[in-house]
Amino acid sequence: MSLVIIPPAPVAAKIDWKPGARTQVNESEWSAAAQTVILAGAPRWRASVTYPSIVGEANILAWRAFVVDLEGSAHWFRLVACERDQIVGAAPVVAGAGQSGHQLVTRNWGSAGLKLRRGQFATVGEQLLMLVADVVADDAGVAPLRFKPYLREIPADGAAIEVRRPYATMAMVDDEAGWSVGIGQNYQIQFDCRERF
Secondary structure, three states: OOEOOOOOOOOOOEEEEEOOOOEEEEEOOOOOOEEEEEOOOOOOOEEEEEOOOEEOHHHHHHHHHHHHHHOOOOOEEEEEOOOOOOOOOOOOEEOOOOOOOOEEEEEOOOOOEEEEOOOOEEEEOOEEEEEOOOEEEOOOOOEEEEEEOOOOOOOOOOOEEEOOOOEEEEEEOOOOOOOEEEOOOEEEOEEEEEEOO
16 A cells, blocks of 8 residues: 655654564463463554644644545554654665664764664664664774564665654554544544554
């Protein structure tokens, strides 16, 4: 399906992010010992998004169109995963073809030093990844990214990496998304979404 652009304002008042790990836990009824298995299926980010009140019909038009254009869960949108720019002036790309798993060698970070911190994000090939180690560039501007979950698709050499305002590609969880309106043209927008592969 296709990308629908989310209106730029207002920004969300609250986003509840859930990384969506996939595990199976078996607990013994006799000893209460537990065995945990991380399942091979690709985990998906989930989010519950709430916007501040939007007053006036003129101010809700773009949001109503956004909800209708999505056609329930048919189409997708980009949901930014951070509240402000993580870094400016860096335009990293993938350094070498054929990389997969939980690590990616990257280049074009500029000068040597700390670029991003563990717990920040990167978007590679429309996939939101959480960094599990600090990103430190060497004198050549090369740095490894270590992250979870694993890469779903192998990126091409030179593929761009979004680090300023990383995002997840999301779709509504069902076909019931909409809006509510109260006295004085006081509108409310709230929806649940999950990552779209």
